[in-house]
Amino acid sequence: MVSDKIKQIIRDVPDFPKPGIIFKDITPILKSPALCNEIADALAKQLVNVEIDVVAGIESRGFLFGLALAQKLNVPFVPIRKAGKLPYKTVQQSYDLEYGSATLEVHEDAFDAGQKVLIHDDLLATGGTVVAASSLVQKLGAEVAAYSFLINLDFLNGKQRLKIYSEQIFSLADY
Secondary structure (H helix, E strand, O other), X not given: OHHHHHHHHOEEEEOOOOOOOXXXXXXXXXXXXXXXXXXXXXHHHHOOOOOOOEEEEEOOHHHHHHHHHHHHHOOXXXXXXXXXXXXXXXXXXXXXXXXXXXXXXXXXXXXXOOOEEEEEEEEEOOOHHHHHHXXXXXXXXXXXXXXXXXXXXXXXXXXXXXOOOOOOEEEEEEO
């Protein structure tokens, strides 16, 4: 099962990015092209009954499988980046993290009004980053159709914050 494979290969890094945080490092997954393909297939399979016009991946680890997922779904991919990283005109959304604050942005022409957007990231923790991404989608007149994650830290209740945007929340490995 892909969930078990992810849990076996994920590396826990204590006290990163600050003391008390146990960071779930997905980079060991990237050493296995076969597992990467299996993950992309499993993510796409979860979404078979969800109408999706575009996949938006959150910087930076959301780009890794977000693009692969968009290709499997045969839809465009849009990067949602940290402030100052995109070359064209953008819209921004600031938010608080469990260990600080940040700002996300997306190109102002990233989504068409009414498009159904899948937001993808590697991990769902408290949901702050994903809520900010959801706000960006809505600012441009699109709709959050669903969310997908490799990992969900269920004990942090991030899903609860996302349900106001979409009830469709998928993950492959839950902790």
